[in-house]
Amino acid sequence: MSLALLQAKKVIGNTKINPAVGCIIVKNDSVVGAAHTSFNGRPHAEHNAIINSKENVKNSDMYITLEPCSHYGKTPPCVKTIIKNKVRKVFFSLKDPDYRSFNKSTKQFKKKSIKVLNGILYKDTKNFYRSYFTYKDNKLPFVTAKMAISKDFYTKNKREKWITNNFSRGRVHLMRSNHDCIITSHKTVLDDNPNLNCRIPGLEDHSPCRIILDKNLKMPLKSNIVKSANKHRTIIFFNKIKSNKIDFLRKSKIMLVKFPLNSNGDFILENVLKKVKLLGFSRIFLETGLNLTTSFLKRKLINDFQLFVSKKNLGINGSKSFKKNMGLFLKNKMFIHEKVNLFGDKLISYRIK
8 A cells, every 4th residue: 555655646736636546456465567547637546557567457456545436437437447357355545535436436346246445554645635635625725835934034035036955946846746736926926037837857747837816917928937838837817907918918828817806906815716726726836925825824725834944044135024924823833744854954844724
């Protein structure tokens, strides 16, 4: 099951609305098949493991991170595929929260004299599927926020672009590849002119969609985001009509979503996330400035918080301190899941809900 979970981790954030599943097939005490859900969600892991197996899977044992599907969708049910191929035993870790499959596979397997057991490696697998369960159980998608600060809590360096080192920035690129969507603000685009893609060799195709919240359409037309929109899916949420700019952005392959504002003239972030979910995104990476991140924290819309802390103080070169908000929203209130030493920098991972 540990091997199956490693398979699933390869595609987390890259299977669209389908869960990332890993599957291992064992026969005569040897692993003969290993696979994960395909990029974009189909075919499923069980199908891939069977067709790529080095031996006939008859009388084999199958280990799956999530209960195999029992319903017809765009592909046949994995339960039927497993039965058809005469697998002897099926082990899965968690029951699928999708009502179309929840707790249905065991009965079907037992009818065909296939032994089945669930709950193996339960705790680790449940942690892995936090975003999938959130997506299935709630109206909102799963949101991971990232922020980088200096040792003295500043989020901006007046003299240089970067606060953290190369190892921290590399970890951010890996995080991007594990999410299907990045949300940022037009202010971040104006200030930093980012690309917001994954630039790790071999993972470039795992760059997530970019969503920019830009109510007054202040997005610079010469920004890197606009220039690369033909390569990476890009969506802008806006409210104020600027016809010439809209025409240019559409010609640049950018999707525009006109969205209402509240009485204060701001987007209602809960409604934005609901729309993002309707657009097919389940794992959101919030990569933006202090103001928008704080708004998400205040509205309790963040599930995980990834805090990168530089070993350096910025002093008079620092601006936009996170110290007060860190005390309000993180310190002594959230569960610290992990601490990582990044050659001087620190990554502190908080599980908020």
